[in-house]
Amino acid sequence: MAEQASETAIRSELQDLVLESTEFGEFLNGFVNVAARELSEHTGRTIYSAVTLLRPKHAGTVASSSEEAQNMDEIQYGFDDGPCLRAARGHTTVLVQDFEAEHRFGNYTKAVIAHGIRSALGVPIIVEGAVDAGLDLYCREPGVFDPATIAEAEKFAVQASRSLRLAVRISALEELSNHLSAAMENRTTIDLAVGIIMGQNRCSQETAVNILKAASSARNIKLHAVAAAVVASVGETEPATHFQA
Template structure:
C-alpha cells in the first residue's frame, strides 16, 4: 500500500485542502476523495474500490464513488438500507468484514454483495461533529484484505478527510441557504406582483388580493407561489426575479 501521509512532496492534509478549494461543489470533492482513498488503500496485488456516503439534515444523501463498480456496490446498500458504510455513517463506528461468506450482521444485503463478487469490506466513519454524518466504504474482491495496517491507514485517511469535509459541508450549507433565500424572495416577489394584478383588476386592497390568492391555492391544492406565477403569466408578463448584490 502507498504511504497515506505524503504523496510526493505534498502532505495529505494539504492535498485534501487543495481538493476542497479546487472543487466546484461538494460532489466533486467527494468523488476526488473516493478516488484518493481507493488509490491509497490499493496495492499492486490488491485492488480496493471506494464509495462515500454523506448524510445531511434536510438533504438527500450524497454518494461518491471511485469507479462505476464502486457506485453499484453502494447502490446495493441503499436498496437494502444496510451495509458497512451506512452503519459506519449512522452509528459513528467502524465495521470490518473479513469475508462476506462468513458474515451474519447484514441480513439479505450479504448475499447480494457476494453475488457481485465482493468478499471483504471496511466501513469507516468520517467524524463531522454533528454537521452531517459520513462514511468511507472500501471494497475488495478478495477476502481478508483489510488487516490492521489497512484499517489504520483508512482510519487516518478518514480522520484527515474529516477536517476538509467539514469545510466542504459548511460551504455547501451556505450555498443551499443562499439558494433557499433567493427562491423564497423570488416567490415573495411573484406573489406581490400577482396581488398587484388582482388589486388592479378587482379594485380591492392588498389584503383582499392575498386572500383571493390563498383561497385559490387552498381550493386547487396548489402552492401559493405557483398560483401567483399563473396569475402573472395570464397577462403575458415574465416572472419577476429578485436580484442580490454580490
C-alpha cells in the same frame, strides 16, 4: 519524514478539492478517488472506495470511485445494512475479512459475494452535528484489510474529516442561499400579482392578498404559482428579482 510529507500532500489535495469543486457531489467523487488510490497503493491490491453521507432531511449521499463500489453501495441501500452504513451510524470501524465466512449481514452478504467482492472495511468519518459519514472500502480478495491497512484507512478518515466538514458547511450555505433567492423571487412575483389584482378590481392591498390566498386554497395550488398565473394573464413574464446571494 516521507510519511509526514505524504500525509501533508493528501491533506493539501483534499483541501484543494473543497476549494476547486463547483458542487458538493464533485467534491465527494474526488474524495473517494483519492481514498481508492491511497489504499490501493498501500495494499498493493485494487481497492474500491465509496462514501456515504447521512444528513437530516436528505437522502443518503453516495459517491463511488468505480462501478464496483457503486454497485456495492446500492446493495447496502437496498438492504439498509452493510459495513459503511454501520460504520457511519455506529461511529465505529466495521471489518469483513471474508464475506464467505460472514454471518452478520444476512442476505446482504450473498448479494455482495455474487458481485465477486470478498472483503470490506467501513470506517466512520467524524463530521459534525447530526451528520454521519462513512468510508467504504472493498476488495475482490479476502484478508486484505490487516491491522496496518485498517490503521491507514482510519488515519485517512481523520485526515479527510476536516475537508469533509468544510464541504458540508459550504453545501449547507449554498442551499440556504438558494432558498433565500427563491423566496425573494417568489415574493417579487406575489407583490406584482397583488398590484395587478388591485388595479383590476380597484381594491385594497389586503383584499388583493385575500383573493390570491382564496384562489390558492380553492385550487390547492401554491400561492406563488397562482401569482405567476395572474402575472402571465396580463402578458407579463415572471419578474426577475435583483437580489443576489
